[in-house]
Amino acid sequence: MKNRISSIQLVFVMLGSLVLLFILAPLTGMFLNTTPGQVFETARESEVRNSIWLTIYTSFAGTLIFSLAAIPLAYLLARKKFPMKKLVTGIIDLPVVIPHSAAGIALLGFVSRESALGKIGSAVGLNFVGHPAGIAIAMAFVSIPYLINASRDGFAGVPVRLEKAALTLGASPYRVFFTVSMPLAWRNILSGLILMFARGMSEFGAVIVVAYHPMITPVLIYERFGAFGLKYARPVSVLFILISLALFIVLRWLAKEKTSEMAK
Amino acid sequence: MLELINITKRFADFCLEEVTFSVGEGDYFILLGESGAGKSMVLETIAGLITPDSGTVSLDGQDITPFKIQHRKIGLVFQDHAVFPHLTVAENIVYSLHGNALTKDEKQEKVISIANELGIKELLNRKPGTLSGGELQRVALGRTLVQQPTVLLLDEPLSSLDTRLKGDLRRLLRAIHRKGQTILHVTHDYEEALSLATKIAVIHQGRIIQSGTPAEVFLHPKSEFVAHFIGVKNFFEAKLLTTNQVSYAFTHNNFQVRIVTDIPDGDGFILIRGEDIFLSNQPVETSAANTFKGIVIEIVPNKTGVDVAIDAGIELHALITRESLEKLDLVAGKTCWMHCKATAVRFISK
Numbered sequence: 001m002k003n004r005i006s007s008i009q010l011v012f013v014m015l016g017s018l019v020l021l022f023i024l025a026p027l028t029g030m031f032l033n034t035t036p037g038q039v040f041e042t043a044r045e046s047e048v049r050n051s052i053w054l055t056i057y058t059s060f061a062g063t064l065i066f067s068l069a070a071i072p073l074a075y076l077l078a079r080k081k082f083p084m085k086k087l088v089t090g091i092i093d094l095p096v097v098i099p100h101s102a103a104g105i106a107l108l109g110f111v112s113r114e115s116a117l118g119k120i121g122s123a124v125g126l127n128f129v130g131h132p133a134g135i136a137i138a139m140a141f142v143s144i145p146y147l148i149n150a151s152r153d154g155f156a157g158v159p160v161r162l163e164k165a166a167l168t169l170g171a172s173p174y175r176v177f178f179t180v181s182m183p184l185a186w187r188n189i190l191s192g193l194i195l196m197f198a199r200g201m202s203e204f205g206a207v208i209v210v211a212y213h214p215m216i217t218p219v220l221i222y223e224r225f226g227a228f229g230l231k232y233a234r235p236v237s238v239l240f241i242l243i244s245l246a247l248f249i250v251l252r253w254l255a256k257e258k259t260s261e262m263a264k
Numbered sequence: 265m266l267e268l269i270n271i272t273k274r275f276a277d278f279c280l281e282e283v284t285f286s287v288g289e290g291d292y293f294i295l296l297g298e299s300g301a302g303k304s305m306v307l308e309t310i311a312g313l314i315t316p317d318s319g320t321v322s323l324d325g326q327d328i329t330p331f332k333i334q335h336r337k338i339g340l341v342f343q344d345h346a347v348f349p350h351l352t353v354a355e356n357i358v359y360s361l362h363g364n365a366l367t368k369d370e371k372q373e374k375v376i377s378i379a380n381e382l383g384i385k386e387l388l389n390r391k392p393g394t395l396s397g398g399e400l401q402r403v404a405l406g407r408t409l410v411q412q413p414t415v416l417l418l419d420e421p422l423s424s425l426d427t428r429l430k431g432d433l434r435r436l437l438r439a440i441h442r443k444g445q446t447i448l449h450v451t452h453d454y455e456e457a458l459s460l461a462t463k464i465a466v467i468h469q470g471r472i473i474q475s476g477t478p479a480e481v482f483l484h485p486k487s488e489f490v491a492h493f494i495g496v497k498n499f500f501e502a503k504l505l506t507t508n509q510v511s512y513a514f515t516h517n518n519f520q521v522r523i524v525t526d527i528p529d530g531d532g533f534i535l536i537r538g539e540d541i542f543l544s545n546q547p548v549e550t551s552a553a554n555t556f557k558g559i560v561i562e563i564v565p566n567k568t569g570v571d572v573a574i575d576a577g578i579e580l581h582a583l584i585t586r587e588s589l590e591k592l593d594l595v596a597g598k599t600c601w602m603h604c605k606a607t608a609v610r611f612i613s614k
Contacts, residue, residue, distance in 0.1 A: 165346035167333040168311050169360040170411060179359070183350045 034238045042235035055216040059200035062136035066144055074151030095142045104209025107138055130211045138210040139200030147192035154188025190255040265289055266415045271319035279409030280470045287448050292441045294457040295450040297467035298315050303450035305418045309339040320464035339413030343420040345404040347392040354388040360411045378406045396430040413462045418449040454494045466490050497581040500535035504529045504611055519577040522553040522606040544601045545592055553606035560598045
């Protein structure tokens with residue numbers, strides 16, 4: 001039987017196509033206006049390579065370090081009832097809704113040499129402002145809600161009875177967490193980790209306030225655009241997008257491999 | 265011995281009230297109750313998953329109420345099996361042996377031994393997602409038994425199985441019990457209780473309302489709820505009147521039943537087991553003091569025979585064999601006579 005498309009479906013398809021066009025058109029335009037030669041030349045610049053590497057490893061480090069506390073917090077949010085839980089949930093979502101330049105200003109006060117954290121850092125010879133550690137903190141600040149929310153959903157999907165069963169089988173609560181709750185919520189946690197990492201890599205507003213130098217790639221793109229114009233900013237942008245896409249495709253593939261292996 | 269003394273736990277919409285019973289070493293103890301009666305809560309309290317507001321749980325004379333779950337030496341098999349879906353059957357079983365002083369080989373040996381006992385050896389490398397309900401139940405049992413718990417708690421273990429698998433698992437549970445394992449099993453199925461239990465307690469709305477041997481509970485139900493719950497259908501409110509040492513019970517519509525009892529006159533219930541009523545097509549001379557004429561309302565076959573519902577002024581149920589049904593040629597609408605000894609009618613005072 002022939003599938004008939006109703007008028008409402010047709011309208012929705014047209015509207016959806018407009019959204020897709022809205023996303024793809026600027027990117028396509030940028031790619032079409034950049035020759036492979038320009039991208040190759042840009043890739044040879046050590047400033048560009050260093051900034052891409054800095055962006056990747058600061059975001060990765062921020063994701064990894066903050067996940068140590070974010071995942072247990074997500075577990076608490078999924079499992080426990082406590083006073084002002086809604087307020088806590090709202091606080092977690094704050095970094096998503098506040099302007100990121102404002103978040104940068106707030107963070108600057110938090111990590112500057114005059115702050116308590118800054119003083120602790122100074123005591124061990126670490127100045128967060130203008131330092132990769134500061135960049136990692138700024139990236140984590142704006143991207144941590146993605147990890148917490150995804151992990152919380154993952155833990156909420158783990159049947160409580162499985163955790164109870166593990167307890168009755170002699171496991172300690174820690175062992176239950178690491179051998180039952182975490183593995184069963186892993187798909188969501190991994191997805192959250194990838195999202196947090198990706199969001200951290202693309203952060204500009206908060207990072208530029210905390211650390212203009214050393215330059216992460218989004219700041220470098222902005223600087224090249226300001227100093228030399230659109231033509232000079234495009235190749236870096238294209239290269240960064242290509243590397244980011246390649247990275248996320250690999251991460252997603254690895255995540256899929258890992259979770260399907262667990263499901264076997 | 266496992267003892268629960270005055271266990272009370274209040275929730276927003278339910279409470280366990282002063283639950284007290286004891287399970288002796290080697291007992292197959294069945295806690296019988298309807299859905300929502302609090303059976304699973306009792307098990308979870310014993311296992312330590314629920315902390316009671318008051319009362320104590322003791323095991324072999326030791327108060328284990330404050331003990332952590334993992335230190336109680338009590339195994340719990342959940343109704344929905346709760347087998348870990350991300351681990352193989354072997355990994356599920358060996359999970360319980362973590363922290364044990366056994367070597368890897370010894371653990372492996374134990375896993376194979378329990379898998380052999382439960383008939384799941386060929387499933388050891390399978391993931392739970394590929395197993396049937398009966399297989400999952402055996403895995404859950406194996407995983408719990410491998411810890412050698414002092415008491416094995418079973419939460420409705422047969423409820424999700426078909427008739428054939430139920431029979432298989434009953435045999436397995438009897439075999440486990442014969443080896444000396446103390447078992448506390450909760451169910452809503454009185455036939456399951458009769459077929460397995462050495463002792464029974466009936467729980468209703470969070471309270472233990474009767475306990476004893478199966479014979480004590482089934483032949484002498486102490487309340488209307490227990491009688492109805494265990495399937496006694498001839499159970500009526502009645503008033504007992506004794507004149508010249510001859511007792512009669514009168515139901516609300518003045519239906520009269522001769523009874524032998526030394527209970528003082530007053531309000532209560534009469535109970536007649538279906539098995540104790542016999543039928544005939546004609547009024548016959550028997551030693552039975554009660555003979556009622558009635559009309560067959562309904563004939564319902566069941567596992568033990570045929571339940572014949574008869575309107576004799578009150579609705580009475582007689583349990584007879586299929587052969588008797590054929591011999592008497594009973595059909596709905598036919599008139600028949602019911603006979604019941606006065607000594608077979610029980611009166612329970614309110």
